[in-house]
Amino acid sequence: MVxxxxxxxxxxxxxxxxxxxxxxxxxxxxxxxxxxxxxxxL
Amino acid sequence: MAQRYGGRFSPDGNRPAPGGTAPLxxxxxxxxxxxxxxxxxxxxxxxxxxxxRGTPADLIAxxxxxALLLLAAWLTREGILAQRAYDDRKVARRPxxxxxxxxxxxxxxxxxxxxxxxxxxxxxAAALGAIGTVLHLAAFGLDPLxxxxxxxxxxxxxDRVAHAVDEAEKHxxxxxxxILRAGDRKLETRVDRFAATARALFRSVEADPGDLxxxxxxxxxxxxxxxxxxxxxxxxxxxxxxxxARTDYEALLDDLETNFADRTRALLAGGKTDxxxxxxxxRDRLKLET
Numbered sequence: 001m002v003x004x005x006x007x008x009x010x011x012x013x014x015x016x017x018x019x020x021x022x023x024x025x026x027x028x029x030x031x032x033x034x035x036x037x038x039x040x041x042l
Numbered sequence: 043m044a045q046r047y048g049g050r051f052s053p054d055g056n057r058p059a060p061g062g063t064a065p066l067x068x069x070x071x072x073x074x075x076x077x078x079x080x081x082x083x084x085x086x087x088x089x090x091x092x093x094x095r096g097t098p099a100d101l102i103a104x105x106x107x108x109a110l111l112l113l114a115a116w117l118t119r120e121g122i123l124a125q126r127a128y129d130d131r132k133v134a135r136r137p138x139x140x141x142x143x144x145x146x147x148x149x150x151x152x153x154x155x156x157x158x159x160x161x162x163x164x165x166x167a168a169a170l171g172a173i174g175t176v177l178h179l180a181a182f183g184l185d186p187l188x189x190x191x192x193x194x195x196x197x198x199x200x201d202r203v204a205h206a207v208d209e210a211e212k213h214x215x216x217x218x219x220x221i222l223r224a225g226d227r228k229l230e231t232r233v234d235r236f237a238a239t240a241r242a243l244f245r246s247v248e249a250d251p252g253d254l255x256x257x258x259x260x261x262x263x264x265x266x267x268x269x270x271x272x273x274x275x276x277x278x279x280x281x282x283x284x285x286x287a288r289t290d291y292e293a294l295l296d297d298l299e300t301n302f303a304d305r306t307r308a309l310l311a312g313g314k315t316d317x318x319x320x321x322x323x324x325r326d327r328l329k330l331e332t
Contacts, residue, residue, distance in 0.1 A: 023181075025177050026182075028177050030085065033085045033111070036160070037088035040156060
């Protein structure tokens with residue numbers, strides 16, 4: 001039960017934040033590509 | 043943690059390791075580059091489909107975007123695999139080509155080109171391209187940009203270790219490739235287990251490059267011998283299905299595994315024990331096989 005507080009917990013939290021950021025960035029990228037593709041179709 | 047399915051009747055079911063040795067830890071290795079990297083390969087087709095529905099200029103621009111996005115997807119995939127290889131090793135040099143960064147740039151260029159030919163001003167095209175690059179880098183990260191494991195070790199020695207391990211990995215994958223020809227899943231699993239044992243030795247040498255001299259024969263000569271024996275065995279066994287040959291080959295793998303595991307333990311203990319007797323036995327066996 002060490003990871004509840006202190007360094008371990010914050011490291012885990014940071015890793016989760018980074019993973020979340022990566023997933024968000026990826027789907028934004030997919031949306032951007034779809035947007036640009038649709039731009040040409042107009 | 044995920045565990046390979048196996049039961050009493052599975053090919054690798056409940057067989058103790060040779061010589062009663064405890065199984066050595068092997069790093070779990072995901073098979074592919076992952077869902078997101080694979081999805082990137084689908085995106086370029088949005089542009090290819092559109093390219094054939096307009097003027098020739100549209101076609102050229104569409105195919106250009108398609109090619110750039112496909113290049114980005116391929117570079118991302120290679121970059122992820124290269125980074126995984128880098129992460130797996132304790133001593134590793136940075137990739138010669140920063141693939142993921144190049145992938146980000148290719149992605150931005152592809153999007154910029156597509157925007158430009160959609161009739162938007164160049165400023166908008168550049169901005170969308172830049173956004174694409176930034177998002178790509180945020181989604182997949184940067185490549186490892188520094189060598190690792192070089193602390194306290196001279197680069198020369200670290201390079202030698204990295205080179206020796208690369209060579210040894212080649213022998214291992216050739217072995218795994220060859221045993222597929224034998225068409226026997228049990229033997230494939232057996233070779234996989236030997237590969238795990240051998241990799242434990244690689245990691246141990248990487249941890250202490252000074253051990254390279256003591257382990258060089260294992261990484262080179264013996265693995266090469268094992269590979270050649272495997273090739274010859276697979277060719278023979280695929281045709282003849284000779285039970286005796288199979289027993290001999292399994293005995294060879296047992297011997298190899300025991301020797302590799304012993305050497306790893308000897309290195310871990312920091313001992314400089316001379317294993318020449320065991321080596322002699324192994325060598326005789328290899329001679330019989332090849």
